[in-house]
Amino acid sequence: DAKTTQPTSMDCAEGRAANLPCNHSTISGNEYVYWYRQIHSQGPQYIIHGLKNNETNEMASLIITEDRKSSTLILPHATLRDTAVYYCIVRGGGATNKLIFGTGTLLAVQP
């Protein structure tokens, strides 16, 4: 599974869009990009995933660059409850379900 690099922490004003970057320059063709988040010692929560195309669901949007070497998770209108550690994970589609969590990005939404 490809390694990912994320900033250690970010701040965002409440109501503004939060853009969380992830670098995965060694991603291979069949590997998906997943985003999970963990709110203070709670169980990680699935947010979104994608392979090549941009994806959107009720929680967030995922923008993947054309060369797939990086991606951005967008929370369109951040709230205080979005304060959490956000993990970007890259994993092959045919692999086991094991998720390898790195250190993630601590997003602090400020009032």
Add this chain to the structure above:
Amino acid sequence: EAQVTQNPRYLITVTGKKLTVTCSQNMNHEYMSWYRQDPGLGLRQIYYSMNVEVTDKGDVPEGYKVSRKEKRNFPLILESPSPNQTSLYFCASSLRQGFKEQYFGPGTRLTVT
């Protein structure tokens, strides 16, 4: 409500006293797994199960046992707990192996003295 439950949520025990942490899901998921989370090490997979009576080791299985006699339950057993098993434990499930979305339980904070 679709969920993964774990019990107990908090446990303080002593070295060598056998304990079981239960995990149950109500989504008819085939795949279940256990992770432990430690500061600076992230979440690491302990064991996983692809279906009833099918289990396999993850990255850090030493000192743990699991069983999968029913689809909904996947208990984690520590036969002889030691202080280095003090950790935050999470159970997770997904519809089947290879399915993208995993659901995590609320966690069990275990302290072994």
